Amino acid sequence: MKPDNTPNTLGLLGVSEPEEQLYRAxxxxxxxxxxxxxxxxxxxxxxxxAVRTPAGGLRPLSPKRTVERLIEHQVGQFQDELQESVRSAxxxxxxxxxxxxxxxxxxxxxxxxxIEGLEAVRxxxxxxxxxxxxxxxxxxxxxxxxxxxxxxxxxxDLRILRRGVxxxxxxxxxxxxxxxxxxxxxxxxxxxxxxxxxPHPIExxxxxxxxxxxxxxxxxxxxxxxxxxxxxxxxxxxxxxFERMWAASQELPxxxxxxxxxxxRQILQTLYLVDKDETGARQLNMALRTYRKYVARxxxxxxxxxxxxxxLRARERGWI
Numbered sequence: 001m002k003p004d005n006t007p008n009t010l011g012l013l014g015v016s017e018p019e020e021q022l023y024r025a026x027x028x029x030x031x032x033x034x035x036x037x038x039x040x041x042x043x044x045x046x047x048x049x050a051v052r053t054p055a056g057g058l059r060p061l062s063p064k065r066t067v068e069r070l071i072e073h074q075v076g077q078f079q080d081e082l083q084e085s086v087r088s089a090x091x092x093x094x095x096x097x098x099x100x101x102x103x104x105x106x107x108x109x110x111x112x113x114x115i116e117g118l119e120a121v122r123x124x125x126x127x128x129x130x131x132x133x134x135x136x137x138x139x140x141x142x143x144x145x146x147x148x149x150x151x152x153x154x155x156x157d158l159r160i161l162r163r164g165v166x167x168x169x170x171x172x173x174x175x176x177x178x179x180x181x182x183x184x185x186x187x188x189x190x191x192x193x194x195x196x197x198x199p200h201p202i203e204x205x206x207x208x209x210x211x212x213x214x215x216x217x218x219x220x221x222x223x224x225x226x227x228x229x230x231x232x233x234x235x236x237x238x239x240x241x242f243e244r245m246w247a248a249s250q251e252l253p254x255x256x257x258x259x260x261x262x263x264x265r266q267i268l269q270t271l272y273l274v275d276k277d278e279t280g281a282r283q284l285n286m287a288l289r290t291y292r293k294y295v296a297r298x299x300x301x302x303x304x305x306x307x308x309x310x311x312l313r314a315r316e317r318g319w320i
Contacts, residue, residue, distance in 0.1 A: 013070035014077075019044050026050055026060040047073065051312060053272070062308055080162050083130070112234070114217065116225035121214070122152065124228055128208045129156055135166045137207040137242050141219075143172030145181045157188060167193040170202055170242070170249055183303075185252060196249035203245070205238055213238040260319065267294045268320045271311035 008017040015023070018040045041058065044050045049066045050058045061069065115124050129136060145153070160167055169188070175181040176197060185195050204222065206214040213235045216222045229235060260268075263284075270280035281291035295307060302317075304310035314320050 010067075010070065013067070014074055015047065015049070015070065016040075016043075019047070022058075023049055023060055023066070026058055027063070051315070059272075061312070062306075065309065076158070076162055079159070083159070083163075087131070111229065111231040113228045114225060115214075115228055116217075118223050118225075121222075121226045124214065124226065125206060126156060128206070128212050128214065128228070129160055132160060132165050132208040133163075134209050135168070135207075136160050137168050137205070137239070139170040139202050139205050139242065139245065140175075141172050141202050141204050143174030143176075143181070144178045145175075145184060147180060150180070150184050154184075157193070158191065161188070161191045161193060168246065169193060169195045170245055171195060171197050171252075172202060173197050173199055176253070189252060195252045196246060197252055198245060198249040200245075200248060203241060205242060207235070207239055207242060210239050211235060264294060264298060265320060267291065268298060268311060268314045271295065271298075271307050272315060272320060277307075 008015070008020055010020045010023070011017070018037065022036055022040050022044055036058075044058070045052070048061070048069045050060045053059050060066070115121050157167070167188070169185075171181075171185065175185065189195055204216050204219060212228065212230050214226045214228050215238065217225045217227060229238075266284055267280065270283055274280050274283065277292055277295065278288060281288045284291065295310075298314075299305075299307065299310045302310045302313045304313055311320075
């Protein structure tokens, strides 16, 4: 690939000039001809701005999705660096020594504390996970996550995983019947989390670094609040209970391949390889209107905003 004089537009998003040149070349040609610097190819794939084609070549993400992906990457990286700087400098600890406003959920809080109200509990969870360095253990006795709870949990969970903290989550078996929950759990597994399903009733708890534990005041009404404990004997007891429940649980099942017809598989292949519906319909010797009906149904099944995203998700899930 010959260098050109195009400015490094994506430089502010962490993309080097050679990486951007490769991406632009893929956008222009849409067909990978090979001959690229292997290090540049590896980096472009790591950034997620291009993907491997079924034939082993490269295909770029759309410019809009590329910019979104790069912004997400930069924000996550900056957040991790800033949080590490805050921890290293002991900012929270210094502020917590000021007067009566000391943060009881910080690393030097009381041995046992009662936290009342859902919002206060969420704040405590955010605080204790902020300080987690090695391990985060959680359970969910209900098993079903609402879109709202996922929205609240995602930034906390991803922050933990980005820092390399080991995350183990135990879910009630009801999650296996809820597609929204399963999609999120598999997203976490793809990012390094360990998730198991319990066929037995489980107790609700959150444990960080085996040093602090959160359990509900009333297991039947978690909105009442939680008990936060740092007392070593109590934390050790909660950890032992978690380990017994974990040992009696099962791995999260892998995603089953969908029951696609051969025509649907062929259409997904064309979405991955061609740019226009007209081209895909012609390749399959199908009326354009019929082709588009299939595409609309497949996009809905994949929860995709556009055809290219549907093709990528189908590929990532092993559907094609």
